[in-house]
Amino acid sequence: MIERYCTDEMENLWSQENRFRTWLEVELAACRAWAEEGVIPEGALRNILDRADIDMERIRVIEDTVHHDMIAFVSSVAEKVGSDGRYIHLGLTSSDVIDTSTSLLLVRSIRLILNELEMLSGEILSMAARYRLTPCIGRTHGVHAEPISFGFKLLNWYEELCRDRDRLFAAMEVAGVGKISGAVGTYAHCPPMIEERVCDLLGLTRARVSTQILQRDRHAQVVCAVAILGSGLERIAQEIRHLQRTEVLEVLEPFSSGQKGSSAMPHKKNPVVCERICGMARLLRSYSLASLENIPLWHERDISHSSVERVIWPDAFNLCHYMLKKTREVVEGMTVLDEVMKRNLDLSKGLVFSQRVLLGLVEKGFSREDAYAIVQGAAMQCWDEDRPFLEVLEDDPRIADAFQEEELRSLFDIEYYLRFIDGIFERFPVKNLPCTKEKATRKERYE
Secondary structure, three states: OOHHHOOHHHHHHOOHHHHHHHHHHHHHHHHHHHHHOOOOOHHHHHHHHHHOOOOHHHHHHHHHHHOOHHHHHHHHHHHHHOHHHHHOOOOOOHHHHHHHHHHHHHHHHHHHHHHHHHHHHHHHHHHHHHOOOOEEEEEEOOEEEEEEEHHHHHHHHHHHHHHHHHHHHHHHHHHOEEOOOOOOOOOOOOOHHHHHHHHHHHOOEEOOOOOOOOOOHHHHHHHHHHHHHHHHHHHHHHHHHHHOOOOOOOEEOOOOOOOOOOOOOOOOOOOHHHHHHHHHHHHHHHHHHHHHHOOOOOOOOOOHHHHHHHHHHHHHHHHHHHHHHHHHHHHHHOEEOHHHHHHHHOOOOOHHHHHHHHHHHHHOOOOHHHHHHHHHHHHHHHHHHOOOHHHHHHOOHHHHHHOOHHHHHHOOOHHHHHOOHHHHHOOOOOOOOOOOHHHHHHHHHOO
8 A cells, every 4th residue: 555545553554573573472372282292392382472473674675585475584583493393384384374373463454444534433323413303405316305414314224333343343254364274275284183272362253164264254254344334434524525526515525724725726625535535445345346256266176266365455444444534534634514405495496395296196195107297297386487496386386275384384394304213313312323232242352
């Protein structure tokens, strides 16, 4: 990932040095397990634990000769340990270490994502409560439909982020497994008890069965969960982009002092952060496809997935983490122009109340077909003559005969459309995010 879109936390986690240090975690756990079985002498284990370390330059030098990063890593660590280095990587194959350490990296990455997601969700929920009764127009097909509240729109974002959290917890459970089962998964040179102990020491679940590798449907589930979250963030960003259009202008993303929107047009305030989020979501979705392509490998494994994963895992997590941070910055700092929202409600001159008039006529005894024809005709007249919808309706003798004047006007009350909003909000805690028993169990397991 280019430096511009990296976060410090993810960059450190997926750095080459930390990758080797995570390999070392697995190797040392294996040494502890062998020592508990009496295979590695206690003194040798102490020596290994005291002296084993990472030397990036030495690994590079060895790899230039052997062209195999795991061999270079093992050789470098063994050199530091001395004669007891012969116990390092005992009975293991490269993928035992690589895949088990990758599981640690994936779980730790998801934790970082979840922490950031929690903060964003909390901010959106708080803002939703603040604007729960602020009326604005609801749009379908990009066209004015019926009144809603701005808080109701935000509440919908929040609920989707809750589902994203569920998917991430589920993906973390699927990814949080290790395997120390050898070259084809049969434990030929390393018995199952070593695998069980290594996974226990690392806080992972042992895979019930594996080949030389952990099967890639696990990793695909992780990347797909991240990609779905990215698409949800794009949904938020795209909505803000639309609401910032000059013709709409209901919401503005933050615009800092000294910021410039255009090199040529000084008046511009462009939703550049939201546009960036939308572009990044496209990348995340492409990574989900690549991760799905990694599932079918030859026999007990081939290496076609490896080059893909070296790119998509750090990139996907960096992008997602960055997108979450930027989305939170946008939400926390965005300007909500509620007066413009009210003004926009009147743009169609009352046409947004057409369904209520339709139902009112049905209640008066009109057939639905006749009522629809009357209301639609009045609506088209409103469009064509640029007249208030209520005025057109009042001029229609069929409607005038059906309604008293105040009765017809009462059908144009925005509060009617918001009367169940508080009831919807009662389904959500405003201060504490909802957490089911299942989610709490998953969360406790990885914290």
